[in-house]
Amino acid sequence: MQAFEKPGANAFGHEFREYNKESERSSGVESFYKINHTNQTYDFAMEMRKKHLVLDKAVMGIWECCELLNEYVDESDPDLDEPQIEHLLQTAEAIRKDHPNEDWFHLTGLIHDLGKVLLHPKFGEEPQWAVVGDTFPLGCPFSKSIVHSEFFDRNPDSRDPRFNTGNGVYELGCGLDKIVMSWGHDEYLYQVLKRNDCNLPPQALFIIRYHSFYALHRAGDYKQFMDDFDREMYPWLEEFNKYDLYSKSKVRVDVEAAKPYYLSLIDKYFPNKAIKW
Ligand SMILES: O[C@H]1[C@H](O)[C@@H](O)[C@H](O)[C@@H](O)[C@H]1O
Ligand SMILES: [Fe+2]
Numbered sequence: 001m002q003a004f005e006k007p008g009a010n011a012f013g014h015e016f017r018e019y020n021k022e023s024e025r026s027s028g029v030e031s032f033y034k035i036n037h038t039n040q041t042y043d044f045a046m047e048m049r050k051k052h053l054v055l056d057k058a059v060m061g062i063w064e065c066c067e068l069l070n071e072y073v074d075e076s077d078p079d080l081d082e083p084q085i086e087h088l089l090q091t092a093e094a095i096r097k098d099h100p101n102e103d104w105f106h107l108t109g110l111i112h113d114l115g116k117v118l119l120h121p122k123f124g125e126e127p128q129w130a131v132v133g134d135t136f137p138l139g140c141p142f143s144k145s146i147v148h149s150e151f152f153d154r155n156p157d158s159r160d161p162r163f164n165t166g167n168g169v170y171e172l173g174c175g176l177d178k179i180v181m182s183w184g185h186d187e188y189l190y191q192v193l194k195r196n197d198c199n200l201p202p203q204a205l206f207i208i209r210y211h212s213f214y215a216l217h218r219a220g221d222y223k224q225f226m227d228d229f230d231r232e233m234y235p236w237l238e239e240f241n242k243y244d245l246y247s248k249s250k251v252r253v254d255v256e257a258a259k260p261y262y263l264s265l266i267d268k269y270f271p272n273k274a275i276k277w
């Protein structure tokens with residue numbers, strides 16, 4: 001297989017992640033972040049943890065869950081309007097080209113966005129603003145590097161003295177694990193994997209948990225909260241982002257052709273097929 005090549009432009013002929021330029025998707029994406037930034041508060045994220053981490057919504061295998069994502073297009077994404085199963089396979093296949101021997105990394109690509117099943121009626125039918133989009137820490141000041149940070153004026157936490165100065169409710173170097181992130185598909189899937197039998201290495205879980213945290217892995221903000229474990233894991237997050245972002249394309253993956261390989265990885269890393277969601 002040849003190496004993965006980062007395309008010169010996204011599928012719409014624009015730069016990737018151009019949030020402030022007019023395009024066919026920009027107004028939808030902007031409305032998405034307006035409502036996301038207004039409603040993602042510390043208390044909201046705590047409520048959602050309570051609601052979803054009981055894992056009483058379904059018992060289902062990994063591939064079944066990939067197939068459920070066939071129905072959904074991510075409204076927060078300026079670079080892709082294909083069903084999410086395409087994005088999962090595009091990411092996994094891109095990783096496979098550059099890291100042929102790291103099969104855990106291929107599987108991480110395949111599953112990283114499975115938390116988006118929260119959109120499905122069986123999983124609570126959460127609105128897009130509570131499932132997709134970039135994530136950011138709550139309980140401390142919002143960084144300017146978060147996309148569409150102008151909308152945080154509407155978020156009550158930005159006027160809450162517990163949260164809006166210094167390090168908020170956190171200690172320096174406390175570790176990202178202590179940080180309450182905005183609620184969405186990343187934290188949900190991370191917690192699902194932690195609470196079920198799964199043999200994926202710690203770097204896979206770290207990638208899944210923080211892959212939408214662009215203010216960290218793109219802008220370098222919030223690093224003051226990292227601890228030694230986070231620093232050890234961090235290079236994998238940057239490596240992963242290359243494939244997650246730049247594999248987005250209109251070229252469809254042949255799902256049926258790819259399926260047997262990924263089923264074999266699921267078998268290897270998920271000894272127990274009945275996963276609680
Ligand atoms: O719009 C996208 C999408 O929702 C991704 O799944 C998420 O990981 C990204 O951070 C976000 O920019
Ligand atoms: Fe994602």
Ligand SMILES: [Fe+2]
Nearest residue numbers: 087112113244
């Ligand atoms: Fe993704």
